[in-house]
Amino acid sequence: MSLNSKRSSSNRSNDNNKRKKQKITANQKTLGVVWGSNSPKSPFSDVGSYMTEKNRKLHNQFNAEATSHNNPIFAGVSIFVDGFTVPSSQELRSYMLNYGGRFENYFSRHRVTHIICTNLPHSKLKNHLRAFSAGLPVVKPTWILDSVASNRLLTWAPYQLEQLSNNQQPKLSTFFLSRNSKSSEDTFTNALCQVEPVIHDSSASVGKSEDGHSSGVEKVVEPSSQISMEADDTVSENTDAIMTDEQLTSVGVKCDEEDPAGGRNDASKDERNFQSELETNYQKPSTSVSSPCSDDQNVIEFPSSVSTRPSKQCHSTLSDPNFVENYFKSSRLHFIGTWRSRYRKRFPISSTGVDNGISNINTSSVSGNSAIIHVDMDCFFVSVVIRNHPELLDKPVAVCHSNNSKGTAEVSSANYPARSYGIRAGMFVRDAKALCPHLVIFPYNFEAYEEVADQFYSILHRHCNKVQAVSCDEAFLDVTHSNVEDPELLASSIRKEIYETTGCTASAGIAGNMLIARIATRTAKPNGQYHISPERVQNHLSQLPINALPGVGHVLQEKLKKQNVQTCGQLMMISKVSLQNDYGMKTGEMLWNYSRGIDNRLVGDFQECKSIGADVNWGVRFKDMKDFFQCENFLTKLCKEVSLRLRSCGMQGRTFSLKIKKRRKDADEPAKFMGCGDCENLSHSVTIPVGTDNVEVLQRIAKQLFGSFYIDVKEIRGIGLHVSRLENIETSKQEKFNLKSWVTSGSASMDKQKHPMSNGHDKQNMDGTSVHECRDLRGSSVQMDNNIQNNQSSADRISTPPPLCHLDVEVIRNLPTEVFSELNEIYGGKLVAYITKGKSISESSSSLQNSLLEKEAINKEEELLDVEPILQKRKLSEIEAMQHEAVEGGAVSDSGFLHTGDRRFAPMLL
DNA sequence: ATCCTCCCCTAC
């Protein structure tokens, strides 16, 4: 997995080679080069689908134990028990056994329908669990007990874990909703009642969401059929697409001759079934029977049955109105990114101690007796998809979207035999094929990766209670204070179990800190382990190339190279002061420390989520102004995506940043099909006083930000929306939901906004566009922050609300009754009269803000001038002034298109 | 000195 980024950035640098030559050279060296073409040799005697076998075994065991159910209350229910529960997980398992349900030993969203969990003591945990559950209901064990007592399946909604359920308090986002739209609470409540959660992690939505979500209470699925379907999925994935007759035979022989490694005897009793299933699957009609090792013959037809595969027809913003959704379903980098984040959230803190960080500082870190194990799966994507193809173990294999020998699809993962040909992750498939014409290409199988990753973490947690996830296939374990006598033995045991369970190999590094453990894994790969004792650290580091250090990428490597520094030994010769002068305080210190093997990071250090966003930088094309509304649609969909992601984490954000990739002037067509090519990266942001996850608010903000770019849509090659200053939903509800504080903060800000043009806050962007900073909003938000910190009642601070004319009528109309009454009181009862006559004002000025993005704007000017002419005149003159300023600043796009969007008008105000 | 925005770099 570590190769992906290097290669993908390398490809992108192909587009930018004139500007950033160093990127290309810096990316030439990878781990694969260093370790050459070692083909993975298993320490265990078997290969193949032991994972499938083991799962089958567990399920068979469960079925054997299950009594015949007179009343299968839990038919279709499959639980995973998370952590300590009352009653115990074994008791819950018994209930499942006796009443027709299923019990899963490993968490998999593919199989599990409900997560059972007792109340969580630590407030932070709930968000991690929410993210981890990704839409699956997290329910208290009493749901099971009560269902049994009632002799029927009760709805789980009332049993949902309290900390995870939204409370019904009104929230600010409802202020911004239009009258006819549902509040987010409504949506969530409906979701609860309808069983199928509306909110889900985007990665969870791929293909399996139907299975995972719909097999809840109401849609009962016969347990046995569910399992067999999954087994089919696992075994049949890709096989009919790639296997040849010859290979079919070889697989059959292999399976006959060799049993899976550990537990061989236990497994053998199910083998006949397993074997026949394999054969059944392999005998599916296959249109491709050529040898995978013969050049152009091995055209792989990607299985159309793979559920993760969206329509092939649509691959750009020009042809697909749902491009955003479809894109994320197929993006490997999206999966890598979301998994990384998911697993980090899922296991943020050790199971035995919440404050392990502090205890570590006082003991292991200082005493120098730490024992850290770094575990990393070998060429993860390839390993997973060739588990069922032992005959391909020593053949060059890669995972890629396309097998087109002339194409620009990127190789995502290459096994070691492929690497011996110089094939690297990130390389175009045409280049890879040029290096190795008989390279076997497999398509992605995201579901399988997820399943293996879940198993990987289940194993790690069974062996260690201090696990820090790095990504879906990589983690650190701190075994310092466990009862482990020999970390090397433990590492060996873990790797063995990973192999036996998943059919994939893992490597491990063992050392006294995370840095050295990670470096040790580099030596261990593939399929090995390596221990670096403290006395051997210096020796090991001295010849190590600097880019082996985490944090040293191609740019830093190139800069250091210019100083004749290529190894850690050479780096060590430079003083800390000098490094800090050249590379900044933090980076300099990091280099100084790492070159000496010093690393003070702690396994399990908790990291709060700081930002959430979504980018699309592929397939983005808008031909001309006719596509403007398509661009708007794109932005809308992006906001939906971000809103969903925020909600799935239980977060709301205050700062919104829109990134645009703009084709660089005179840039050639990108080498990569539908790529973004050589671009300028532009970004604008805005901060609002109170956090939101509401999609309509996001859309308004995004459109305003978009307008501030003054960009010709033809030039856009990528768009990203990011939300930061995140606040936990519950925390923010408790601490900040105070209407007066919001109103009065708004007032303070509006005082500054009264003279927007004379504040001197506008500045010039690199691209010449004018940026109007939201000094008003930022000022108020800072004020609010300080207020919260001081535990001071914000209602006591300022007593003057903003003028009525600054409030958005639509927002006011949608306030909950009690909130409206409160606000009306603040305005001395004038609010009622204001909203009854002010509808036209709101719509008109809002339209003006959003300029051409708001289609209905055109016909509203008469209304606008009829009502409150003074106010509107002022606003119009401001906008005219800004337009003038934009023209002066060269902000008119090449097409002569001018936007009038302005971020100073915050969403909650006119 | 501190905070902010914009942007780059990095890892997976």
Place this chain on the structure above:
DNA sequence: TAAGGTAGGGGAGGAT
């Protein structure tokens, strides 16, 4: 054809 995402850290430079 093809799916070049995600998130954290940090530096530069400007505002206060």
